[in-house]
Amino acid sequence: MSRLTLAVLIVLACLLLIVWRYFSLQVIEHNRYTTESERNRVHVQAMAPKRGLIKDRHGILLAENRPSRTLGLVKERIRDLEGVLAALVELIEIEDTDLQRFRDQLRFARPFEAVPLKFNLSEEEIAILAVNQHTLVGVEITAELARYYPEGELYAHVVGYTGRINEREQAQIDKERYDGTHHIGKVGLEKQYEDLLLGEVGYRNVEVNAFGRIIREIESSDPQPGTDLELYLDSRVHKVAHDALGVNRGAIVAIEVETGGIVAMVSTPSFDANQFVTGVSTKQYSEWRDSPDLPLYNRAIQGQYPPGSTLKPVFALAGLHYGVVDENFVVRDRGWYRLPNDSRQYRDWKRQGHGTWVGLHQAIVESCDIYFYELAFNLGIDRLHDFSAQFGLGKRTGLDIPSERRGILPSTTWKRNVRGQAWFPGETLSAGIGQGYMLVTPLQLAVATANLARRGQSITPRLVKGPVSDTSARSVPNRLENTEHEWQMVIDAMVDVVHGERGTARSISRNLSYKIAGKTGTAQVVGIAQGEEYDAEALAERNRDHKLFVAFAPVDKPLIAVAAVIENGGKTGKVVGAPLVREVLDAYLLPLLTPESDGKTANTQQAADLKSEPIGAGNGEVG
C-alpha cells in the first residue's frame, strides 16, 4: 500500500470520526443541547404583584402602595465614579452605611444594571437631582411600589406594617410566590391576611445575551394584585377615640353589636408604621422599644388590666342565674365586709358605705363593693368563673390579628395548675370586684359588653368585613341563661350608672340624645408589670389606679359597645373613661340617629332599622 493511499484512508477515517462526532452532538444529543441553549437564552423574571389595599368601612385608605424612589448608578455609563459619588454627597445626604453597601454591591453588579445608592428619596432630593441631571450621567432614579400608611400612627396597631423579609421568614415562605417581593406583613392585619394581600406573582420570559442584558421579551404573564381588604373600622370614629385618649396611655375598643365588627381600636401612644417599611433606624427602634410608654405594644389586645368594677353587671347576672341573689336580696353595707371566722376587713371604695341596705340596682349604679363581696362569696369562685367565661374572658376572643393575649379568669383549677396553690376564700372577694388575679384586655371588655348588649349572646370580633366570607358561626347564645327580667334589671341598673342621679358616670349624661348603658371601673395597680426603674415621681404616677369604662348604646336597640382603659388615670391622674367613651359613642351614633343624614349610606339604613325589631335573645347567628 502506497504512502498516499494510506494517507487518503487516514484522512477519510478522520473525517468519518468528525462526522460521527457532529452527528452524535447534533442528532443523538440534540434535545439535551437544545435545553441547554434555551436555558442560556431565556431568563425568567418575576414581577411582584401589587399588594392589596386596606380600607375602612367607607373606603378610606389605611394602607396603600406608593412609588418609592431609589437612586441608582449604572456602572457602564459612568466614567469617573468617585467624582460622581463626591458630587452626589455634596447634593444630597448619603449615609456612610449606604455608601458602604453601594460599594459592596457594585463589585458584583452587571455593568448595565443600576446599583442602588439611596432608597426612598424625598421630593426635595428628587428635585435637587433633577436640576443637576446634566452633570450626573449614569445616575438613575427608579420607582418601585412600597407600602404606605397615610395615617402612619393612627392605625399602626391594627393594620400593622410590612417590612423586609428576614432570614427566618425566608426559610418559611413559598419562595416562588415571593419571587420579586421583598416585603412581608410583620404584625397586625398585614400579617394575619398576608396570604390574601400578597397576590400572585407574574413572570416575564426574556431573551438575554451572555452578559445578562435583556434583548427582548418572549412572553409574560401579568401579576395578579392582592385582595383589597375592607374593614369594619370607621376611620372617623377611630380618630375620635384616638384624639380622646390624647397624650394619655390607654386603649379604646368599639365594637359593632350586631356584627362583632371592630369600629375603632386605639392604643396610645403609637408609632409611625411607615418607618418599618423602609427599614427603621436602630436609634428610632431602640427609642420605641425602650420607652416606658411602650408605643410598639398594642394595648387593646395585649394590655392586661384588672377589670375592676366594669364586670359587676356580669357578676350580677351570675348571681341571678345561680339564685344567689334576686331582686329583693339586700346586703348590709357598713363600709367593710368580713368573712366568717376571719378578722380581716374588706373595704368598700367608699369609706362610709352606700347606706345600710344595698340591693342589686344600687350596687351596680353606685358600684357597691360590699354587695359584690357577698355575692361572690355566696357564688364561689368556680361558678363565677364558669358564668363569666361565657363572656369571652380568660381566653382569646379570636379577633383576626395575631398576638392577642388571654387575660386571666381565675378559678380553683386555674390556681392549682398555674400557681400550684389552693384557693383562699378571700381571693373570691377580690375576684368579685374584678381585682386579684383577674386580668382582661380592653378587647375582652368590649366583647363582654357586646354580649351584655345582645342580652346573652357572645360574638366573635372581626376587623375585616370583606371580601373574606366568614361563614363560621360567630354568635353563640350563653349556655347559662338569664331570664328577660333578670336582663332588664341589670341593664336598667347600667342605664342608671349614666342616667341615674347617683350614677357613677352621671357626668356624661348631659345633652344625650340617646340612652347609654354603662359601667365604670377603677383598677388598683399593684406593681404593674411595665413600671421599672424610674424616679419616685414617675413611679408614683405609674402606681395610680387605672380608669375603665364600658358602655353600649342605644339601650333599646344596641348598635355599639365600647370599652376604654386609661392607664393610671392619664397624665393628670384625673382622666376617667366615661367622657372618652361618650365621645366615641357620639361620633358613631349621632350621624346614624340625626334625621338630616343624607340617606345614602348603609349607616342610615341601620338607623332606620333601629325602630324595629330589637336584638332578641336566641336570635341565632348574625351574618
Added chain:
Amino acid sequence: MSSGDFVRSMQGTATSFQPAASHLQRMHIDPILLLSLAGVCGFGLMVLWSASGQHQPTMLRQCSFILAGFIAMLVIAQIDMRLIRRWSVLLYLVAIGLLVAVIFYGSGAKGATRWIDLPGLPRFQPSEIMKIALPLTVAAYLSGRSMPPRFFQVMVSVVLIIIPTLLIGAQPDLGTSLLVAVSGVFVLYFAGLSWYYVSAVVVAAGVSSPLIWNYVLHDYQKQRILTLLDPEADKLGAGWNIIQSKTAIGSGGWQGKGWLNGTQSQLDFLPESHTDFIIAVLAEELGLFGVLVLIGLYLLVIGRGVIIGLRAQDAFSRLVVGSITLTFFVYAFVNMGMVSGLLPVVGVPLPFVSQGGTSIVTLLAGFGLLMAVSTEAKRITR
C-alpha cells in the same frame, strides 16, 4: 507510485472540459481546485457574516485577504517548480530570521508574542511564512537525495523541522508550532520514511509525554487538555468555551436554527465565534447539513490535491503537494475536533472560514504551489 491507470482515467475526465480548460491552462489555473477553493471561501464568508454579527468592516477585511490570497495563489501558480525548489532554502532562512526577530521585537496579545511589524508591510505572523517554507525546504532537501531517506537525511530533516517548531513554540503558539512540525513530518512521510522511524517516534513520544507535560507545557496549555477531558470541572472558566460550543453545535440539530438565527452565537454565549469557534456557528445555524456541506467542500479540495500529487512529475512536487494537502486537512480536522470537544483547544483556525488575515493568504499561497505543480504536470503530459 503505481497509479498510472488512475491517472489516465482522470485525464479522460479532464479532456471533456477541454475547451474551457485550455483557456484556463494557459493562465496556469487548475479549474477544479479553483472552484472548490472559491466554494469554501464563499461558504466561509456566509458563515462569517453571521458570526461577526453582520459586521461590514470584518467582512471587507476578510474579502480583501481572500482576494489577496487568490492573487498570491495565481502568481505562485505561474512560477516554475524548479525555481521554487532553488529558492526554498532562502525562504526558510528568512523565516527563521523573522521568528528570531519576533522574540526580540515582536508584539502580541493575550500573553503571546506572535506578530512582527516591518516597515512598509502589514503586521503579520512570521510563523505563517514558515508554514510554507518548512515543507518546501525539507522536500527540496530530500528530493535531491536517495529515497527513501537514509538515517543522516532523516536527522537533517528533523533538525530543519525542530528549529522553527521550537521558535514558534516559544512565542508561545503550541498549535501553530505543532502544525508546522506536522507539515515537515508529512514530507518525510511521503518521502518514504521507514516505518522503523515512525514507530520509534511514536514510542519516544509516548515515553516523553510525561516529561513534556511536566517541563514543556505551560499551565494554560495543560489546562486546555484537562478541560477537554472534563469541561464540567470548571464551567465558568476554562470549560466555558467548550461547553458553549458543544451546546451551540448540539442545539443546531439536522437543519440548524437558520442563518443569522443562532442563539448561542448571536447572543454572545459562544466565545471566539468568528475566529476559532466559527464551526459552532455554522453547526448551530445551518445544522448537520451545513457541517456536511463544508466537509464535502474540504474533501473536494483535498481530493483535488491528491490527484495533483498523483500527477506530479518529480519527487519535489509530489512531496510538496502531499504535505500541503495533508496539512490543510489537519487544520480542518484539528479545528473541527477541538470545537466539538474531541481534541484539546489549540489555537487553530478553521481554514477559509475563520476570520483571519495572513493565515488565509498563506493557505491560498500553498494552493498556488499545487496549481504550479498541476500546470507543470499538464504541460508535460501534453
